[in-house]
Each structure stands twice: as structure tokens, then as C-alpha cells.
Amino acid sequence: MRIYTHSACLLHDTGPGHAERPQRLGAVIEALRGGFDDLDWQEAPRATRGQLLRAHDEGLLASVLEAKVEQRIQLDPDTVLSQASAEAALRAAGAAVAAVDAVLSDACSAAFCAVRPPGHHATAEAAMGFCLFNNVAVAAMHALERHGLSRVAIVDFDVHHGNGTQAIFAAEPRVQYFSSHQMPLYPDTGQVRERGVGNIFNAPLLPGTGSRRFREAWNGRLLPALDAFAPQLLLISAGFDAHWRDPLAQLQLDVEDFAWITGELRALAARHAQGRIVSMLEGGYDLQALRDCSVAHVAALRG
Ligand SMILES: [Zn+2]
Secondary structure: OEEEEOHHHHOOOOOOOOOOOHHHHHHHHHHHHHHOOOOEEEEOOOOOHHHHHOOOOHHHHHHHHOOOOOOEEEEEOOEEEEOOHHHHHHHHHHHHHHHHHHHHOOOOOEEEEOOOOOOOOOOOOOOEOOEOOOHHHHHHHHHHHOOOOOOEEEEEOOOOOOHHHHHHHOOOOOEEEEEEEEOOOOOOOOOOOOOOOOOEEEEEEOOOOEHHHHHHHHHHHHHHHHHHHOOOEEEEEEOOOOEOOOOOOOOEEOHHHHHHHHHHHHHHHHHHOOOOEEEEEOOOOOHHHHHHHHHHHHHHHHO
């Protein structure tokens, strides 16, 4: 089991009082280092322009990589660019690419990318919702274009809908996207009727939803569709903000729910994808929940 991370991801400075703060990643790394002694830690490389341009346009690359940043620039009301952000964004997306290469070359079967900024709200042309580049989308495009896969699944259990991921792949049948998320909540997308070309599966959940309804949503509709797709590679947008402690949302999941869904996904990947899973850290804004959930997630990925 590999962990990809980079110290640059701790230097992306969103400013005082921002929920998406460096301490989040610090907590995850500290918990994983304390919780396991057999993880294979890898330094994330930088994503190349070519890898990023499979998912994003030139305009977004320029606004993230070429901006002249004195202190901080607001790309949208939630999304901040600091002097260190371009490097962090390159390493976060680069981790995703390197992890895909690792599982598809059998260097390991599963990998977790402990990185920030997160990615699933970033669209082809815009940074938004704390996200600069869409790390999981860059990973999926790399699997299609570099490795020639024809069935890549993206599973997103972050409490927010991954509008960017959905938009990037809404017309791409080689990728299927499966998301459970709170609704109503930012970014206000992710209705059941949003189906793309039949490759999008959304399960909106009301505020207050707990373990039982969360598991029913996955067991009833999302996991059977994912099983039928028989992905060659499974990518996870692993946000831990559906935990009851999280300050940004009102789902009531517990650590065991994240262990459960991860175990289900691992079994599914073992059936169809030779166990190949790449998981990316997305949201999660309570430090204790982040510590507990990331350890439970990695333990379940590792088996
Ligand atoms: Zn989130």
C-alpha cells in the first residue's frame, strides 16, 4: 500500500480562518504515520502540463501557474491562490498520476494520495470550492490516454457533490461517476436526473442522513451499477466531511461508515480490477474526524 504526498501541499496558504487549512493534511499524515508501520511513503512528482491539459484548458493552467501572487489572490469567494499554491496543486495532481502509474504497473495494488488542495469541484476551465486542479479527473484521463483503459470508475463519497468531475466526464462513456452527497448543499448540483450519457450516478442525501440511509443508497443503486460497469480501475474521491463532527455539512456518518464503504469498494476492485484502487483526499474539516477516518480508510484499502 503506497501513500503519495509532498511537503509543498502543506504550504498552500488559504489564509486565516479558512476551513481548507494546512493543518488538515498535517493531521492526516501524522495519523497515518502513527497508525501504520508498513506503508510505502512516496514523494509526489509534479504533474506535467500535458497531463493537466487532458482535463483542463489553457486558461485555468495560466490562472493557477502563471499568476503573479503578492500575498493571496481570491479565484472565487472560497478559493485562494497563495505563492506556494501552484507548486502544491502540481504535486497534488502529480500524486494522482503517479499513483495510477503505480497500480497499473503492479508496483502496488492500492494507493492513497494524502494531498491538498482538493480537486473534485474544479471544472475544465475554473478553480472553485477550494479546488485548483481536479486531481481525480487528471488521474482518470491519464488512465484512459496513457494506459488505454476503457472502463474507469470514480467513486466520490465526499459530502459535497463533485460537480467538476461530473462536468468533465458527462460526455465520456469510458468513465462512470458515482457520488453520494448532501443536498441541499454547495455546489447545488448532483440530482438523480443528472445522468450524463448514462455514466453519472448521483445519490443526494438530506441533511441529517445517517449510517442506515447512506448504506441503503450505496447498496440499493450505486454499488450494483458500479458492479455492472466492471471497472478496470477504481478511483476514489475520499472526502471525510460526511462525518458527524464536520462543521461544513450535516450528514451523520461515523468512522465505521467510511470503513464500510471502503471495504465494499475494495471487494469490488478485487472482483473486476485486480484490486487496483487509487484514492485521493478531498474534503474533511474536523481534524479529529480526518485523523480517524483516514486511518480507517487506509486500513480498509490495505485489507
Ligand atoms: Zn467536501
